[in-house]
Amino acid sequence: MEFQPIERAAQAFQQPVTARHIEQISRRVFDGDAVSARELGLGMYNNTYKVTVEGQDRPVIMRFAPEPARQFASERELMRNEYATVPYLSVIAPLMPRVIAADWSHELIGRDYLIQTCLGGVPAPEHLRDYPRPTWRSFYRRLGEITRTVHDVRGPRFGPVAAPAYDTWSQAVAGSLAEIAADVESVGLDAADLRKVADLAAERHHLLDEITEPRLLAGDLWTVNVMIAAEAPEPTITGVLDLDRTWWGDPAADWTIRLASARRDERLAFWEAYGELGGDQAAEWRSLVYEVRHLGAVRLERHRHGQGDRVRESYDAVAAALAALTSGRRHI
Template sequence: MHFQPIERPAGAFQQPVTADQIRAVCRRVFGPDAGVSSAVEMGLGMYNTTYRVTVEGRSRPMIVRFAPEPDRQFVSERELMRNEYATVPHLAKIAPLMPRVISADWSHELVGRDYLVQTLLDGVPAAEGLRTHPRRARTGFFRQIGEIARTVHEVRGARFGPVAGPAYTTWSQAVIGSLQDIAADLDGLGLDSAGLRKAAALAAEHHAVLDEITEPRLLSGDLWTVNIMIAEDAPEPIISGVFDLDRTLWGDPAADWPIRLAASKQDERVAFWEAYGERDLSPAAVWRSLIYEIRHLGAVRLERHRLGDPGGVGDSYDAVETVLAELA
């Protein structure tokens, strides 16, 4: 078996598994005689540990993804892989773009971590493939993201919050709960959570504005270039797959990650809105968007800390204070 892990510092967040553990997973999924010819760790993603695995007798490689150990997961990022798995039935409208789940195992008997075995998507990562296209050709790519985001947001749910739970009866409860969870994670790391707690207090004080959102819609949570594949050698960037939608939740579509990123720059990404539709810029919607921005910035602060980026952590403090000043 050719086994190729990525060399990382001992204290890195993403931890490898062993060749024997990958063999054991494949035997569990494909039978006791399944042989593994190669397992190559992929550099995509900054949370799960992902391998491209070739099993003898199967025509295509597959993807095996291992979640972090439970005690390494933040409260606000609890069991993201299980959340992704629970979301699959709700993403039927974009099923042709999604990897198919071959097997899921939450037992921790083989590895001590959740893992998913999935089909390998065709194409090349968009973050890499877009560099081969001129900027003027990328408008169609962002238009496609807008179409996908609109399709996902059309899916209706019964409760607010992460797809796998916890569930909330109102949107304000879900938003406040998320802000408090992120603040608790920051406290546990010795980082300042005051801005997140102030935002949670403002959300509670003005909960009626948040509760104008009465119909839970599905949010992708993390749909953008890093989680998209595009067709290889195509004359224009054509989206061939989307993956790692593990931060899905039921809520206000305006709180979704692609909405934030599409609005962040006035460049070729404005084509997103051509397919998605116009933004709500009413005073109430703008106020809600500021609360959402602090939630995003809190999550970014956690990620920057996890990646060992103190400068990024520091920048997030100033960014939160700027948004809080607009809320005042």
């Protein structure tokens, strides 16, 4: 088999699998030999390979989760969470890869893995900039449509799709913040700021519990997880992938909403399709709590990839949000 892994440092978070692993999995799932396997480098969590298998018309995608011991508690079994979300993502099924096989047994390799169909198109992070910026509006408008479609899906309880489930939104948010704080502390970093916000979320639960209907949050839907047509006159979305951080909760808490709100540029077209969020003082207060949750997860991600300066930046950002949460808003 022709095998093309990405060379990584021994201390890197992402650790490759071996050619032998891919060969064994190909025989188990397809009853055929792997002809070639090339590791794809866009993702920062799972290891992803484009694999050609004897007897298959098209290449397939094999994705390997980190070993269980390497996973943070706040990111536990994300691949299983993605798998549990597939039935709820039927609303955008034409854009999604189909699952061919999933294996949580750890019999062949001590890691969860998924095999999926290979989406057509090219990665948006690599090719969106090939288009004139004015044409990006159509891209963001379509992203707004897709996000609205996902957010319109209603769920049974709050929290990650697979588990744990919470009866109230405040419990889900406070629980998530506490988990992220514990993970931050587990790598030797200070998480007192995150714990203060977790305590605030529990103390002022009535503001979070104005959200009574769990909606599906994509978790990580943005350009990095989008495919676009290879030769279209304007950037045209052909697929979305890696939605492993899905949640049931308040759409305003979604990572996609955070990024769509970050700049007033071409991404304003997102809101033309999605619609305005609106909201009162309570909604503004909740948005600050959501921002701290995002910043906590970002702090972990930056630490994992050795970005010390950017880890320190996260403390200033959380301090600003915490100050806004506790000043002048006690009456709401």
